[in-house]
Amino acid sequence: MKHIFFLLLFLSGFSNLAQTDAELIKTIYNTSLTDGHSYQWLDHLSNQIGGRLSGSLNAQRAVEYTRDQLDSIGLDKVWLQPVMVPKWVRGTPEFAYIEIKPGETIPVNICALGGSVATPLEGLKAEVIEVQGIDDLKRMDASQIKGKLVFYNRPMDPTLINTFSAYGGCVDQRYAGAMEAGKLGAAGVIVRSMSHKLDDLPHTGSMSYGELPNAQRIPSAAISTQHAELLSGMLKLDPKIKFYFKQNCRQLKDVQSHNVIGEITGSEFPNEIITVGGHLDSWDLGDGAHDDGAGCVQSMDVLRLLKESGIRPKRTIRVVLFMNEENGLRGARKYAEVAKLKGENHVFALESDSGGFTPRGFSFDCSDSNYQHILNWKPLFEPYLIHYFQRGGSGADVGPLKGNNNVLAGLRPDTQRYFDHHHAASDTFDAVNKRELELGAATMTALVFLVDKYGINPINTTQQLKD
Amino acid sequence: MKHIFFLLLFLSGFSNLAQTDAELIKTIYNTSLTDGHSYQWLDHLSNQIGGRLSGSLNAQRAVEYTRDQLDSIGLDKVWLQPVMVPKWVRGTPEFAYIEIKPGETIPVNICALGGSVATPLEGLKAEVIEVQGIDDLKRMDASQIKGKLVFYNRPMDPTLINTFSAYGGCVDQRYAGAMEAGKLGAAGVIVRSMSHKLDDLPHTGSMSYGELPNAQRIPSAAISTQHAELLSGMLKLDPKIKFYFKQNCRQLKDVQSHNVIGEITGSEFPNEIITVGGHLDSWDLGDGAHDDGAGCVQSMDVLRLLKESGIRPKRTIRVVLFMNEENGLRGARKYAEVAKLKGENHVFALESDSGGFTPRGFSFDCSDSNYQHILNWKPLFEPYLIHYFQRGGSGADVGPLKGNNNVLAGLRPDTQRYFDHHHAASDTFDAVNKRELELGAATMTALVFLVDKYGINPINTTQQLKD
Numbered sequence: 001m002k003h004i005f006f007l008l009l010f011l012s013g014f015s016n017l018a019q020t021d022a023e024l025i026k027t028i029y030n031t032s033l034t035d036g037h038s039y040q041w042l043d044h045l046s047n048q049i050g051g052r053l054s055g056s057l058n059a060q061r062a063v064e065y066t067r068d069q070l071d072s073i074g075l076d077k078v079w080l081q082p083v084m085v086p087k088w089v090r091g092t093p094e095f096a097y098i099e100i101k102p103g104e105t106i107p108v109n110i111c112a113l114g115g116s117v118a119t120p121l122e123g124l125k126a127e128v129i130e131v132q133g134i135d136d137l138k139r140m141d142a143s144q145i146k147g148k149l150v151f152y153n154r155p156m157d158p159t160l161i162n163t164f165s166a167y168g169g170c171v172d173q174r175y176a177g178a179m180e181a182g183k184l185g186a187a188g189v190i191v192r193s194m195s196h197k198l199d200d201l202p203h204t205g206s207m208s209y210g211e212l213p214n215a216q217r218i219p220s221a222a223i224s225t226q227h228a229e230l231l232s233g234m235l236k237l238d239p240k241i242k243f244y245f246k247q248n249c250r251q252l253k254d255v256q257s258h259n260v261i262g263e264i265t266g267s268e269f270p271n272e273i274i275t276v277g278g279h280l281d282s283w284d285l286g287d288g289a290h291d292d293g294a295g296c297v298q299s300m301d302v303l304r305l306l307k308e309s310g311i312r313p314k315r316t317i318r319v320v321l322f323m324n325e326e327n328g329l330r331g332a333r334k335y336a337e338v339a340k341l342k343g344e345n346h347v348f349a350l351e352s353d354s355g356g357f358t359p360r361g362f363s364f365d366c367s368d369s370n371y372q373h374i375l376n377w378k379p380l381f382e383p384y385l386i387h388y389f390q391r392g393g394s395g396a397d398v399g400p401l402k403g404n405n406n407v408l409a410g411l412r413p414d415t416q417r418y419f420d421h422h423h424a425a426s427d428t429f430d431a432v433n434k435r436e437l438e439l440g441a442a443t444m445t446a447l448v449f450l451v452d453k454y455g456i457n458p459i460n461t462t463q464q465l466k467d
Numbered sequence: 468m469k470h471i472f473f474l475l476l477f478l479s480g481f482s483n484l485a486q487t488d489a490e491l492i493k494t495i496y497n498t499s500l501t502d503g504h505s506y507q508w509l510d511h512l513s514n515q516i517g518g519r520l521s522g523s524l525n526a527q528r529a530v531e532y533t534r535d536q537l538d539s540i541g542l543d544k545v546w547l548q549p550v551m552v553p554k555w556v557r558g559t560p561e562f563a564y565i566e567i568k569p570g571e572t573i574p575v576n577i578c579a580l581g582g583s584v585a586t587p588l589e590g591l592k593a594e595v596i597e598v599q600g601i602d603d604l605k606r607m608d609a610s611q612i613k614g615k616l617v618f619y620n621r622p623m624d625p626t627l628i629n630t631f632s633a634y635g636g637c638v639d640q641r642y643a644g645a646m647e648a649g650k651l652g653a654a655g656v657i658v659r660s661m662s663h664k665l666d667d668l669p670h671t672g673s674m675s676y677g678e679l680p681n682a683q684r685i686p687s688a689a690i691s692t693q694h695a696e697l698l699s700g701m702l703k704l705d706p707k708i709k710f711y712f713k714q715n716c717r718q719l720k721d722v723q724s725h726n727v728i729g730e731i732t733g734s735e736f737p738n739e740i741i742t743v744g745g746h747l748d749s750w751d752l753g754d755g756a757h758d759d760g761a762g763c764v765q766s767m768d769v770l771r772l773l774k775e776s777g778i779r780p781k782r783t784i785r786v787v788l789f790m791n792e793e794n795g796l797r798g799a800r801k802y803a804e805v806a807k808l809k810g811e812n813h814v815f816a817l818e819s820d821s822g823g824f825t826p827r828g829f830s831f832d833c834s835d836s837n838y839q840h841i842l843n844w845k846p847l848f849e850p851y852l853i854h855y856f857q858r859g860g861s862g863a864d865v866g867p868l869k870g871n872n873n874v875l876a877g878l879r880p881d882t883q884r885y886f887d888h889h890h891a892a893s894d895t896f897d898a899v900n901k902r903e904l905e906l907g908a909a910t911m912t913a914l915v916f917l918v919d920k921y922g923i924n925p926i927n928t929t930q931q932l933k934d
Contacts (some may be wrong), residue, residue, distance in 0.1 A: 033625045094506065156904070158500045158501055159501060161851055161901075196902060197901070204471075384628055385855065416902045417902075419901070433887070435663060435883045
């Protein structure tokens with residue numbers, strides 16, 4: 001038995017690179033699944049801190065907690081990068097009802113959209129006009145809109161397999177719905193929550209008035225999908241019913257916050273930077289476990305798992321927990337701005353911001369040659385049922401790092417459950433499965449390991465142009 | 468615009484088979500995601516009926532409900548197939564504690580294993596000996612075991628990506644643990660629950676005494692993973708602590724139950740039967756939503772989705788809801804026995820019994836030539852992120868249909884969350900995501916559509932031997 005063991009050990013010395021990589025990747029996965037820190041970090045972020053809206057005390061606590069945790073895992077550098085962020089506050093809980101006739105009302109669940117103005121102190125009551133989107137609104141006569149509440153009720157398309165595509169097909173209502181309705185003299189906006197699930201939870205999210213003058217800025221709120229169905233049904237019975245809502249959210253002055261950054265300095269090419277990250281801020285209704293506590297703790301564990309797996313990176317590996325992705329993207333812009341000022345060479349940047357579900361693969365924003373280069377690694381991921389290596393977007397926070405020939409990437413987990421939780425009170429720690437989170441962290445670590453070992457950009461831009 | 472429409476319609480007449488198949492499969496998925504019945508059926512099975520242990524009133528109600536639902540969707544035939552099943556009953560809730568010293572106790576969560584005998588009426592208290600499995604037990608001296616409670620505490624291996632492999636690596640403790648300990652004179656058996664998750668829920672499941680005489684049949688129960696950890700920790704501090712448990716489960720006489728069967732009779736080859744199914748019985752602690760309510764309602768919807776998608780099968784498509792998979796497999800054996808008696812030709816049988824999670828693909832138990840034939844269809848599933856087409860097992864219920872040259876298959880969903888729920892009080896409807904369930908039903912329907920259209924077994928056995 002012992003002889004066989006030594007024989008195997010001897011033979012392994014002759015194994016090709018792929019085998020060695022496969023072994024190291026197996027070590028990474030095993031370490032994440034048996035000794036990962038992502039889940040305990042997420043437990044703290046979710047249950048000891050909670051929702052982390054930019055500019056809030058909780059966001060500050062999250063900055064300090066993650067900085068301390070990165071300090072504790074023995075990185076070469078850990079620092080905070082100051083950034084001014086918007087501070088929008090929800091105020092007291094919103095209140096809304098459908099008024100069938102004076103004195104006969106049905107309470108409904110709403111929440112103010114992030115960035116919205118308040119209603120008047122006494123609330124706002126008006127007739128409702130239901131539309132299926134901004135195009136629908138624009139086809140109408142302004143006289144039909146004036147003084148009314150515009151109710152955007154286009155649902156997410158259930159036939160799209162990638163639920164992010166369905167989200168992308170609806171979110172204009174939430175983001176620009178109030179701006180467009182405000183221009184036409186509407187009194188306010190109610191938007192169907194961005195969720196496939198029929199339930200009672202309103203889903204918040206960012207909205208913008210663009211350059212609209214203050215007088216045209218009207219309050220906007222999300223309504224739960226069940227109550228959107230109810231409101232729509234009641235409007236069919238009686239178009240004259242009224243809707244009342246009250247919210248006292250407001251935008252305060254910008255405050256200082258921070259991106260949290262840690263790095264393992266590269267042993268051979270310290271100037272080539274590989275970034276991995278998520279966003280530390282979250283909406284305030286849940287505890288931000290999936291969006292994007294999961295991405296933060298996975299990114300933190302990438303550096304720890306590399307160390308625990310005995311890998312000494314040649315390039316600099318940096319974890320960045322971006323502040324303010326949800327309502328401003330100020331952290332991402334600041335990080336890219338500073339990187340540019342310092343002339344840093346960001347060769348690769350990976351974001352996890354699609355929930356902590358079972359990983360399916362990655363989406364890559366890069367050149368043909370880099371994509372082909374990366375595709376060579378795909379078989380190494382097959383034992384972990386990672387099969388999705390497609391070109392496409394990366395992540396909002398790494399987007400500003402886009403260069404001529406670097407690679408941006410996004411982790412792509414299973415998306416089916418994500419919008420049940422996204423931006424709602426149901427985005428909580430208990431909705432995250434430990435193994436799924438840890439598999440995501442391991443998958444990210446394995447990719448970072450390969451990028452560090454083999455680099456990207458095997459053909460430089462000049463050569464590409466010559467071909 | 469109208470011209471383009473007719474041009475497209477005209478051109479589509481010339482599209483190749485693959486395109487037509489792709490279009491039909493798209494229709495199947497769209498129908499499941501917008502008008503599937505699987506979720507509403509599961510709601511009823513889970514929330515209006517609940518746990519459906521073989522021989523129970525609930526199992527009978529489930530038989531009647533699913534028969535009625537199959538009747539309502541306009542199949543060519545619907546019938547009940549009688550089968551005698553074992554009837555084991557849990558009795559009153561189990562009770563257990565760790566006794567540190569007389570009068571100082573800590574309550575712990577246990578549940579009787581299915582098939583176990585009761586403890587004495589006053590319960591059973593004894594010292595505990597912890598082992599890591601049956602091999603470990605067999606290495607011990609009988610004097611170490613006699614009169615004690617054997618505590619099997621080998622956990623599921625977290626490094627195995629397929630959680631069913633980890634389950635397979637542990638379940639002998641549950642199934643045969645009491646039989647082996649009984650032979651050595653143990654007083655009872657406590658088994659660590661088969662779950663990756665550290666929580667407070669005991670997970671039941673079947674066990675067997677084999678041919679052991681009644682005198683050696685000792686009571687066995689599962690303990691929650693948290694309390695298994697607690698018990699193990701306390702035994703390290705003091706090996707003399709005692710464990711008390713009380714359960715009054717018992718095995719009653721066999722009773723009559725039924726498999727529920729419905730079919731669409733084939734238009735060209737009615738004697739070639741394609742079977743799709745799950746098992747209607749479940750354990751009693753939860754409502755059996757994942758195991759295997761999901762598989763039943765998905766299988767029912769396969770026939771309905773074929774009809775709704777305008778597909779008229781050439782072969783006979785049969786849905787079978789098997790009774791008694793959990794503690795006897797009597798329904799599956801009866802179905803295969805009757806099929807053999809009637810000389811039925813079962814060319815293909817698909818089972819869904821791995822939870823209602825996002826489908827990843829299928830496992831096929833078949834010949835090389837059939838596997839190669841089936842692999843041709845894999846690209847048709849890529850738009851739905853179905854990538855797993857591997858050879859391997861199928862399902863316990865379709866297993867007895869194994870023939871010389873037919874194909875058995877199992878739906879393979881994402882497995883990471885499954886054992887958090889399996890056989891425990893947490894196997895409930897709320898743990899099933901509507902879209903994930905519907906995607907599974909559509910994926911099964913698409914495969915059944917292709918098997919019906921193209922058949923299997925392009926090379927017969929004789930030809931294979933000649934090659």
